[in-house]
Amino acid sequence: MLQALELRxxxxxxxxxxxxxxxxxxxxxxxxxxxxxxGKSTLMKILAGLxxxxxxxxxxxxxxxxxxxxxxxxxxxxxxxxQELMPIPHLTVAENITLGAEPTGTLGFIDRKAxxxxxxxxxxxLDSDINPARLxxxxxxxxxxxxxxxxxxxxxxxxxxxxxxxxxxSDLEVAALFRxxxxxxxxxxxVVYTTHKMDEVFQLADRITVLxxxxxxxxxxxxxLSPPKLIEMxxxxxLSDVFPARGQASQDVILEVKGLSREPAYRNISxxxxxxxxxxxSGLMGAGRTEIVSAxxxxxxxxxxxxxxxxxxxxxxxxxxxxxxxxxxxTEDRKGLGLIPAQSVQQNITLSSLHKLSLGPLLDHARExxxxxxxxxxxxxxxxxxxxxxxQLSGGNQQKSLIARCLLHDPDIxxxxxxxxxxxxxxxxxxxxxxxxxxxxxxxxxxxxSELLEVLSLAHRIMVIRQGDLAAELDATKTDQVTLxxxxxxx
Amino acid sequence: xxxxxxxxxxxxGLLLIIFLIGIALSLATESFATLSNLTNVARQVSINGxxxxxxxxxxxxxxxxxxxxxxxxxxxxxxATFAQTGEHFVxxxxxxxLLVGTACGLTNGLFVTIAGIPPFIVTLGMMTVARGLALIFxxxxxxxxxxxxxxxxxxxxxxxxxxxxxxxxxxxxxxxxLRHFKLGRHIYAIGGNEQAARAAGISVNKVKLLSYALCxxxxxxxxxxxxxxxxxxxxxxxxxxxxxxxxxxxIGGTSLAGGIGTxxxxxxxxxxxxxxxxxxxxxxxxxxxxxxxKGVIIVGAVWLDxxxxxx
Numbered sequence: 001m002l003q004a005l006e007l008r009x010x011x012x013x014x015x016x017x018x019x020x021x022x023x024x025x026x027x028x029x030x031x032x033x034x035x036x037x038x039g040k041s042t043l044m045k046i047l048a049g050l051x052x053x054x055x056x057x058x059x060x061x062x063x064x065x066x067x068x069x070x071x072x073x074x075x076x077x078x079x080x081x082x083q084e085l086m087p088i089p090h091l092t093v094a095e096n097i098t099l100g101a102e103p104t105g106t107l108g109f110i111d112r113k114a115x116x117x118x119x120x121x122x123x124x125x126l127d128s129d130i131n132p133a134r135l136x137x138x139x140x141x142x143x144x145x146x147x148x149x150x151x152x153x154x155x156x157x158x159x160x161x162x163x164x165x166x167x168x169x170s171d172l173e174v175a176a177l178f179r180x181x182x183x184x185x186x187x188x189x190x191v192v193y194t195t196h197k198m199d200e201v202f203q204l205a206d207r208i209t210v211l212x213x214x215x216x217x218x219x220x221x222x223x224x225l226s227p228p229k230l231i232e233m234x235x236x237x238x239l240s241d242v243f244p245a246r247g248q249a250s251q252d253v254i255l256e257v258k259g260l261s262r263e264p265a266y267r268n269i270s271x272x273x274x275x276x277x278x279x280x281x282s283g284l285m286g287a288g289r290t291e292i293v294s295a296x297x298x299x300x301x302x303x304x305x306x307x308x309x310x311x312x313x314x315x316x317x318x319x320x321x322x323x324x325x326x327x328x329x330x331t332e333d334r335k336g337l338g339l340i341p342a343q344s345v346q347q348n349i350t351l352s353s354l355h356k357l358s359l360g361p362l363l364d365h366a367r368e369x370x371x372x373x374x375x376x377x378x379x380x381x382x383x384x385x386x387x388x389x390x391x392q393l394s395g396g397n398q399q400k401s402l403i404a405r406c407l408l409h410d411p412d413i414x415x416x417x418x419x420x421x422x423x424x425x426x427x428x429x430x431x432x433x434x435x436x437x438x439x440x441x442x443x444x445x446x447x448x449x450s451e452l453l454e455v456l457s458l459a460h461r462i463m464v465i466r467q468g469d470l471a472a473e474l475d476a477t478k479t480d481q482v483t484l485x486x487x488x489x490x491x
Numbered sequence: 492x493x494x495x496x497x498x499x500x501x502x503x504g505l506l507l508i509i510f511l512i513g514i515a516l517s518l519a520t521e522s523f524a525t526l527s528n529l530t531n532v533a534r535q536v537s538i539n540g541x542x543x544x545x546x547x548x549x550x551x552x553x554x555x556x557x558x559x560x561x562x563x564x565x566x567x568x569x570x571a572t573f574a575q576t577g578e579h580f581v582x583x584x585x586x587x588x589l590l591v592g593t594a595c596g597l598t599n600g601l602f603v604t605i606a607g608i609p610p611f612i613v614t615l616g617m618m619t620v621a622r623g624l625a626l627i628f629x630x631x632x633x634x635x636x637x638x639x640x641x642x643x644x645x646x647x648x649x650x651x652x653x654x655x656x657x658x659x660x661x662x663x664x665x666x667x668x669l670r671h672f673k674l675g676r677h678i679y680a681i682g683g684n685e686q687a688a689r690a691a692g693i694s695v696n697k698v699k700l701l702s703y704a705l706c707x708x709x710x711x712x713x714x715x716x717x718x719x720x721x722x723x724x725x726x727x728x729x730x731x732x733x734x735x736x737x738x739x740x741x742i743g744g745t746s747l748a749g750g751i752g753t754x755x756x757x758x759x760x761x762x763x764x765x766x767x768x769x770x771x772x773x774x775x776x777x778x779x780x781x782x783x784x785k786g787v788i789i790v791g792a793v794w795l796d797x798x799x800x801x802x
Binding site for chain 2: 297299318319323331337338340343347351352354355358361365405
């Protein structure tokens with residue numbers, strides 16, 4: 001139905017997409033996979049009319065077409081749902097769905113009743129029970145996405161392009177989105193989408209196209225691929241190179257948590273963490289994992305339960321307390337709780353350690369620069385220099401800078417909350433190597449991750465959190481994905 | 492590197508504008524380029540300069556202080572009350588003025604941090620409260636009969652006006668503080684991303700409290716200087732002073748969203764506004780027109796700057 005023929009795109013002399021040919025069929029879910037910068041988004045944006053190709057053609061229903069703008073593509077029946085959604089918050093769901101194509105009555109007034117009916121019909125087709133009279137800003141991210149899909153449907157779209165639609169969703173919300181996608185498929189719509197999540201691709205996609213460094217690698221039926229095989233195609237190397245070998249954990253308890261509770265997020269959480277150990281917190285998104293580690297770091301302090309560090313009862317009421325007690329954390333919310341975007345890489349790295357890089361109240365600029373440069377080279381942060389503004393770095397390099405910030409104040413207990421979310425596999429492999437090195441150096445690592453492969457390949461022990469309860473504690477070397485999921489699913 | 496270059500460009504551009512307007516004014520009027528007029532300009536910009544430096548701290552944390560003008564009046568009245576003729580120890584009225592200013596700033600800071608009320612609202616409240624207190628304490632009349640000890644504070648040392656020396660000292664200290672102190676870096680970090688700064692172990696409330704207190708302290712200093720210069724404590728003084736101060740800071744490249752800005756930029760902003768005020772006076776432009784022209788220049792300068800930094 002939609003064909004990309006030898007499409008090519010250059011940006012300032014750099015070819016970001018080598019000639020690529022893919023065809024998209026009605027009624028199929030087609031996943032575009034690849035690291036960041038592989039060219040997936042570029043390909044999508046050409047198909048949606050946002051970019052003009054520098055070579056090749058688009059064939060639509062066997063005719064060569066040129067889309068000069070997203071409007072052209074939309075008129076032809078190709079709709080794109082962006083990573084950052086753009087709803088109008090203070091209008092109703094129905095008004096958003098029919099935006100630009102409002103049903104009008106006599107005198108050209110908007111027919112509100114018809115508008116509501118039309119929106120309800122479209123939503124029902126997606127198996128959704130969102131009330132079309134609700135205001136847009138009261139919806140969750142997943143519901144907003146469903147509304148955007150309904151909007152695309154209302155425009156008679158035959159192809160829906162989605163750029164990382166599940167990046168910000170909880171698992172229950174993902175399920176709702178998947179139902180909507182399945183309905184689209186049943187209507188004969190071609191769905192093209194990108195994601196960084198392995199589990200999802202195999203649940204949803206019929207065919208998978210892999211891109212690497214702007215080059216087309218291949219298109220396969222999803223059932224002919226396995227996660228390790230797919231990763232190898234994306235990275236271009238063996239899986240054993242991605243996950244380094246584990247070291248030996250000691251018996252020396254550094255952190256003990258007793259009966260930690262904060263209703264309704266989690267309750268009665270108790271565990272021990274040893275030096276040299278990587279302990280993973282697994283579970284569905286929204287199960288309470290982030291809330292538990294946020295309590296340990298003082299971001300969301302709780303009064304119920306005890307935290308013992310090196311055999312001493314500790315009061316952690318703020319991140320400053322946690323850092324003083326030897327705890328460091330890299331939060332899952334890189335933008336919201338991590339980066340100071342206007343500041344340099346150096347200033348971001350040293351932010352938590354200024355007390356060590358000062359003489360009294362005065363900053364020691366020379367030492368600051370030396371320490372930051374050392375961290376930059378140790379973690380292979382790719383930057384033009386320590387003074388480069390951090391917002392210019394790629395996601396993976398920003399993440400490595402934040403890990404450097406956390407490690408520079410030399411914590412013994414390191415909490416990593418989704419340390420590899422939204423970054424490409426090359427950078428992931430580097431972060432895995434850092435984590436193993438930390439454990440081998442006698443640090444204790446508490447790892448929160450939604451990627452099962454990551455949890456199973458990195459950790460010594462796995463604690464599964466289910467709806468705020470500690471559901472199971474497993475030896476990572478003696479369990480598998482099915483067992484983990486079994487414990488994680490709500491009863 | 493790019494941010495640095497843009498900063499230089501910005502400062503160079505402002506400097507150029509100040510220079511060009513200066514040349515134009517010396518050609519257009521006979522009196523602009525005279526020593527006595529320039530000394531006068533220096534005296535006039537000192538108060539706005541001291542206020543602008545103070546409010547730079549607050550703006551850098553992504554806050555704002557609208558109470559500056561009223562706090563200037565209140566601390567001026569307080570200072571004048573303790574400086575009646577016959578009392579000789581000049582440090583007392585000065586300290587009282589500074590203390591009153593600091594107390595207002597601290598109060599602002601406490602409501603912003605602990606009560607979590609938006610700075611716009613808190614300082615808007617302080618704006619009317621401080622003005623009201625100034626009127627109450629003075630009985631609505633200017634506090635006169637001030638001893639020479641204090642009015643000497645507006646005089647010269649070796650031909651250099653003392654207010655200008657105060658301004659220079661304040662600016663130098665502030666520059667040094669923001670650049671070389673751990674706390675200065677914390678101020679930038681909080682303005683850049685408050686939640687991230689907290690997660691990085693910074694005591695956000697303490698640092699913000701300090702910023703508002705410093706801003707209040709400098710408003711107190713401005714009140715003392717104004718009282719010494721006008722030889723009275725005027726409860727109606729300082730109206731809309733906060734606007735000139737904030738305008739100077741923003742023209743100097745400080746972001747109202749916080750986290751970006753320098754004292755050097757603020758200095759240039761202060762100079763530009765002072766130059767414009769003086770130039771319009773010398774050219775005999777009526778004060779009604781002056782207000783309009785100044786407003787247009789402020790918005791235009793910031794608009795040009797934003798366009799430049801986007802391209």
